[in-house]
Structures are given as C-alpha cells and as structure tokens.
Amino acid sequence: MTEYHTAPLPSRHMPAGIPFIIGNEAAERFSFYGMRAILVVFMTQYLVNSDGVADSMNEEEAKGWFHLFVSAVYITPLLGALISDGLLGKYRTIILLSLVYCLGHFALALDHTRLGLLLGLGLIALGSGGIKPCVSAHLGDQFGRTNAQLLPRAFGWFYFAINLGAFFSILATPWLLQEIGPSWAFGVPGVLMVVATLLFWSGRHRFVHIPPGGWEFVRETLSRDGLITLARLFGLYLFVAVFWALYDQSGSAWVLQAQSMDRNLFGVEILPAQIQAANPLLVMLLVPTFSYLIYPRILRRWRFGALRKIGFGMLLAALAFVISGWAQHQIDLGQTPSVAWQLLAYLVLTSGEVMVSITCLEFSYTQAPNRMKSFVMAFFMMSIALGNLFTSMVNFAIEGSDLLQGADYYRFFALLMLLTTVIFALVSRFIPEHSRLQAEASSSS
Structure with a gap:
C-alpha cells in the first residue's frame, strides 16, 4: 500500500494534486448550481x-x-470541519460526504413532492455544506513556504472552476426543466456529482494528506491564539454576512423579477432562471481583469489590502440593488423594462463578489492556525448562512402583508448594505492580518 504524503514537499512548482481538486470543483459546482x-x-x-x-x-x-x-448549506460546514480537522482528515471527509451529496440529487430527481424536496435538500445541504471547508482548505494544504507565491493563483483557478461549472449548468438545467421535466433537470446534476467524486478519488496519490488533529485540534481551537483568531474573523464575517444576504438573491428575487421583464436579447428569448448564467460568465472575465489590470494599477498609487477590497465589494453590492430596485420600480408602474438592466446589476454585483468572496477565501485560510484550516473556512461560510437566514426571515415575515413590496424590497437591502459598509470602514482598521501556511517536509522521501 502506497503511503500518502503528510506534508508539502519543497517545490517551486504548482502541486501535482491541484488539477484533480480543480476538476472536482468544476463538476461539483455544476451539480450544485x-x-x-x-x-x-x-x-x-x-x-x-x-x-x-x-x-x-x-x-x-x-x-x-x-x-x-442556502443557509443550511453554509451552516453544515461546521460539522464537516469538525469531522475533518478532528477525526477523519480532509480527504476521507470529502469522499464520505460526497456520497451523501449524490443521494440528495437523486432524491430530488425521483420524488417531486414536498417530502422529496425536504429529503433531497437536506442531504444536499449536509453533503455540499460538509465538504465546502474541506475542499478549499485541502487545496491550501498542498502548498508550503517554497511555492506559497502560487497560492493566490491556485485559489484564482479554483474560483474560475466554480464559475465554469456554474455557467454551463445554469444554462442547461432550466432548459432541461422546461423541455424534459424535473427528473432530468435534477438527475443530470446528480450524475455530475458522481463524476466529481470519482475525479477527487483519482487524485488521492497526488495529494498531501494532512492528518486530523484529534485532541491537538481541540487544544489549538480552545487556545488563546485559536479563540482570538476566531473572534476577530467572526467580527469580520458578521459584516460580510450582509453582502451574502444581497448576493444570493440573484437566485431568488432576481429570477422572479426576470419573469416580468423583456427577456429578448439579440433576438433570443432567455428563460428567467438562465439569467443567472451572467454571474459565472462575468466572474470568469472579471477575475483575470481584477488580478492583472485593476489591482496592479491601484497598488501603484494606493495600499489596497484584503480588508479594503472587501469594503469596496460591499459598496458595489449596494449599488447593484439600487439598479435592480430601479428596474422593479418600472415593473411596479406596469412597464416591461429590458432584462439588460438586470445584466447591468449582475456586472456590478459580480465585481463586488470578486472583491469580497475570493479575498475572504484566501484571507480565511492564511489567518487560520494550521490545525484549524477547515474549521476557520467553515466559520467563513457561516457568514453566507447568516446572510441567507436573514433574507429568509425577511421573506417569511412579509409573506401576506404589504411590507417591503415591489421596489421598496430592493431599497431596504440597498440601504442596509450601505450602512453596513460605512460601519465596516470604521471597524476594519482594527483587524490585523497574518500569514500561516503548512510546514514543508524536511526531505523528498
């Protein structure tokens, strides 16, 4: 039996396991999105x-x-992180929960009742959420000090893979739903999740497998350094949660809004759910634009660290909801605005996503103590859970009432995001930044 590497080897090249992680992520994100x-x-x-x-x-x-x-999907990472960092390690946790994930997709494909919906979404929330902190932390574990300069590029490709899978799935599944029905529309993503699991399993001998921490993980988490790290990051994540409260409405409120818009673009009628494909397409265009053009030009004249990027990203989210709120105002008057207005809102919101999400992903990994990487990633994902939980509560609260109807709904979230950004700008100067990576192996053996 071949033993796995338990620490990164000194190397200036991209680690050999990265393509398997990125391929897995593309297929898994196709299934989820x-x-x-x-x-x-x-x-x-x-x-x-x-x-x-x-x-x-x-x-x-x-x-x-x-x-x-969505909130459940981003709460269950805490469970996945505890299993990963404390008991099984990242690789075995990912394989185990990926199988649960596959079952959730097929439950949705086979049963179209509320019971089938509850069972399918519950299994997907457990599987998808449970592997989330493990996959991104597992990617970071492949790097040591010698090739640390390649880590941002790897996270960039990781995020690119997410959106490549999302782009094609968002175009395909609404068409499958309309033309063939929900069994195929949910079944095809299930097949892609099986492919994702097999891809990840295929890279097992190329990966660095950081052993689970066991009681050392518990001791490090409850240490003064561990608790201070969690407290600082949790303060940051409370602000970021408001960004996610707006961002994830591109999959709900914006889809419903698109049903009342003129969706003809260049002579093609676009399905309401297909408008979401604008987001991953824009991410794939904007990630290199920001990395190679916008950020370098800003850095020549101004210190533009991680926290400033996050603050500007929040501001862009507020602007995106101002735009979609204007479009909703036109709908409230009985008019039919072009879906191009929503595409403009997507451009602004996705620019904010690039500044907030990628930055938070890398920032979370580098700030975390080495035995707490998955756990801290799960804390980051809790910000997404909190944001979506807030949006869910707002929608349940206004159901059947006259509160926050029409354009007022968008104005409420835009003002909330603007206020949050102002407070974050004042608080963020007190959040320190560190850089912690896994120790390299002392030899190539």
Whole structure:
C-alpha cells in the first residue's frame, strides 16, 4: 500500500494534486448550481402532492425556503470541519460526504413532492455544506513556504472552476426543466456529482494528506491564539454576512423579477432562471481583469489590502440593488423594462463578489492556525448562512402583508448594505492580518 504524503514537499512548482481538486470543483459546482438555478421555479411551478396534483408555493414562501436551504448549506460546514480537522482528515471527509451529496440529487430527481424536496435538500445541504471547508482548505494544504507565491493563483483557478461549472449548468438545467421535466433537470446534476467524486478519488496519490488533529485540534481551537483568531474573523464575517444576504438573491428575487421583464436579447428569448448564467460568465472575465489590470494599477498609487477590497465589494453590492430596485420600480408602474438592466446589476454585483468572496477565501485560510484550516473556512461560510437566514426571515415575515413590496424590497437591502459598509470602514482598521501556511517536509522521501 502506497503511503500518502503528510506534508508539502519543497517545490517551486504548482502541486501535482491541484488539477484533480480543480476538476472536482468544476463538476461539483455544476451539480450544485444547476440544482440551485431551478429551485425557485420548481417550487412555484412543478411541486406536486402524493397524488400527483399540483402543490406549488407562492413567491414569498419559495424565496423563504430557498434562502433557508442556502443557509443550511453554509451552516453544515461546521460539522464537516469538525469531522475533518478532528477525526477523519480532509480527504476521507470529502469522499464520505460526497456520497451523501449524490443521494440528495437523486432524491430530488425521483420524488417531486414536498417530502422529496425536504429529503433531497437536506442531504444536499449536509453533503455540499460538509465538504465546502474541506475542499478549499485541502487545496491550501498542498502548498508550503517554497511555492506559497502560487497560492493566490491556485485559489484564482479554483474560483474560475466554480464559475465554469456554474455557467454551463445554469444554462442547461432550466432548459432541461422546461423541455424534459424535473427528473432530468435534477438527475443530470446528480450524475455530475458522481463524476466529481470519482475525479477527487483519482487524485488521492497526488495529494498531501494532512492528518486530523484529534485532541491537538481541540487544544489549538480552545487556545488563546485559536479563540482570538476566531473572534476577530467572526467580527469580520458578521459584516460580510450582509453582502451574502444581497448576493444570493440573484437566485431568488432576481429570477422572479426576470419573469416580468423583456427577456429578448439579440433576438433570443432567455428563460428567467438562465439569467443567472451572467454571474459565472462575468466572474470568469472579471477575475483575470481584477488580478492583472485593476489591482496592479491601484497598488501603484494606493495600499489596497484584503480588508479594503472587501469594503469596496460591499459598496458595489449596494449599488447593484439600487439598479435592480430601479428596474422593479418600472415593473411596479406596469412597464416591461429590458432584462439588460438586470445584466447591468449582475456586472456590478459580480465585481463586488470578486472583491469580497475570493479575498475572504484566501484571507480565511492564511489567518487560520494550521490545525484549524477547515474549521476557520467553515466559520467563513457561516457568514453566507447568516446572510441567507436573514433574507429568509425577511421573506417569511412579509409573506401576506404589504411590507417591503415591489421596489421598496430592493431599497431596504440597498440601504442596509450601505450602512453596513460605512460601519465596516470604521471597524476594519482594527483587524490585523497574518500569514500561516503548512510546514514543508524536511526531505523528498
């Protein structure tokens, strides 16, 4: 039996396991975003009861359940991180929970009742959420001090893979739902999740496998350094949570808004759920634009660290909701604005995403003590859970009332994001930055 490397080898090259991680991420994100793209449409148009009779949700109920599910996806990373860092290690945790993830997709494909929806989404939340902190931390574990300069590039490719998978799935699954039905629309993402699992398993001998910390993980987490790190990052994540409260509405409120817009672009009628494909496409264009053009030009004249990037990204999210709020105002008057307005909002929001999400991902890994990498990544993902939980609560609270209707809904979130950004600008100067990477092996053996 071949033993796995348990520490990065000194090297100035990209680690050999990175392509397997990136390939896995592309296929896994196809499966997740394909399912996510059609979820609101499925709940409002395709749900049935046990007798096969239509049992659809209204818009507020569907938005509430959508954001509750997304919140669950980003709470379960805490469980995955505890299993990974404390018991099984990242590799075995990813393989185990990926199998649970596959079962969730096939539950949605086979049962279109509310019970099937609950079972499928529950398994996906456990599987998808559980592997999230492990995969990104596992990527970081492949690097040591010698090739640390390649870590930002690897996280950039990692994020590119996320959006490559998301782009094609968001185009494909709404078409499958409309033309063939929900069984295929949920089944195809399930097949891609199987592919993702097999890709990751294939790279097992190329990976660095950092052993689980066991009681050392507990001691490091409860140490003064561990608790201070968690407290500082949690303060940051509370601000970032508001960004996610706005961002993830591109999969709910913006999809429903697109149903009332003129969706003809260049002579092609675009399905409401397909508009979401603008986000991953823009990410793939904007990541290199920011990395090689915008950031270098700013850095020549101004210190533009991680926390300033995050602050500007938040500001852009507020602007995106101002734009979508203006479009909703036109809809409230009985007019039919072009979906191009929503595409403009996507451009602004995605620019904010590049500044917030990628920066937070790398920042979280480098700030974490070495035995707490997955756990800290899970803390970062809790910010997404909190943001979506807040949005879910807002939608359940206004269901059946006259509160925050029409454009007022978008104005509320835009003002909330603007206020959060101002407070963050004042607080962020007190958040220190460190850089912690895994220790390299002392020899090539």
